[in-house]
Amino acid sequence: MGASPWIVSDELWERIEPLLPRRERRFRYPGRKPLPDRQVLCGILYVLHTDIQWEYLPTELGFGSGMTCWRRLRDWNKAGVWQQLHEVLLAELNAERKLDWSRCVVDSSHIRALKRGSLTGSSPVDRGRAGSKHHLITDGHGTPLAVILTGGNRNDVTQLLPLLDAIPPVRGRVGRPRRRAVTLYADRGYDHDSYRKQVRACGIVPAIARRGTGHGFGLGVYRWVVEQTFAWLHGFRRLRVRWERRADIHEAFLKLACCLITHRQLNSLC
Structure with missing residues (x-):
């Protein structure tokens, strides 16, 4: 065992x-x-x-x-321990060429906040109950690059640029630390031309699904990795429902879980 x-x-x-x-x-x-x-x-x-x-x-x-x-x-x-640990682990993955910088993928997941508290809001997908959202960006392998906690009423697209900015400078290779992937994949919730322009201004090619296209059409072959990472995150039972009134405590669990997933990637990726 x-x-x-x-x-x-x-x-x-x-x-x-x-x-x-x-x-x-x-x-x-x-x-x-x-x-x-x-x-x-x-x-x-x-x-x-x-x-x-x-x-x-x-x-x-x-x-x-x-x-x-x-x-x-x-x-x-x-003290920023989990953020520092995440950067250390990402640098090790980068040094071993286990980060896929050809693309990054963004998505969000809603959870209930049964005790309310800061960074909660009435969720439009859960009958107006109080909830929070986990906003996540991963590399092409599903390795977490950054995560943000917001209220459940926050629109996904508003966190697109903050997620890109939250990616730390990833060291581990010769040259300048890297922070940007070549292409960004997202679902129809991020379909806004103004945000496409801002993503292009960051030097990233936006591959965002258009409204009116079928679910899973085309880009789903690349976006599934972020859904897999959410499944890994919610494998930690404390992240399925938010019990903490204080946002910093729930955020600490969220960042620690991302570190554990990133550490697991060191041994699982070939």
């Missing part, structure tokens, strides 16, 4: 540990010794995979309390 998915492998920990912020040691009133970061990260991954409530996190597994894990997740996200 394989290891539990919430166990942090040595290979992954070697990439994460240098990115974690260092806590200053208190000598006058040291208090209780803090739980090691690696054990806390296992607890965070346990919540991400199982969708268990923080207060019910099983301490007998060595994760520490749910509040300890919640605080570290908050602090690490604020």
Whole structure:
């Protein structure tokens, strides 16, 4: 049997540990010794995979309390740990020529936000219930390049350029870091000529489906990779429904999941 998915492998920990912020040691009133970061990260991954409530996190597994894990997740996200980790992993993929820069693909997915909170809105596709959207851009293999969280009432096309801008400079090869693919594929929800012009101005060829064309017609042969990546993201049960009122906590889970998928790509792509 394989290891539990919430166990942090040595290979992954070697990439994460240098990115974690260092806590200053208190000598006058040291208090209780803090739980090691690696054990806390296992607890965070346990919540991400199982969708268990923080207060019910099983301490007998060595994760520490749910509040300890919640605080570290908050602090690490604020320090930009997941963004830095994602850039490190993308650079490794780029160095091994495992990123497909010939095309990138964008799409979004709606989830319910049962406790509302920031970055939620009445969803037109879910009877006006409160929800949020995950906006995603991937390379031609389905590797996440950037992700954005918005309210459920936000139009998909408004996040097209922010997604392109959110792609970090990807290093790993000789020359300038790369941020742009050759062609951008999107479905009919992004069919606006003004946005096509702006995409062209970025040096990218827009391949956006026109309204009135059949679903899956033509461009679907290239766009399916982003739907596959959404399936991977929602394989993490915590991302299927938004329980967090605070947008930064849900965003932290979202970015961490993208890092895990990108790390998986290092070993799965030939």
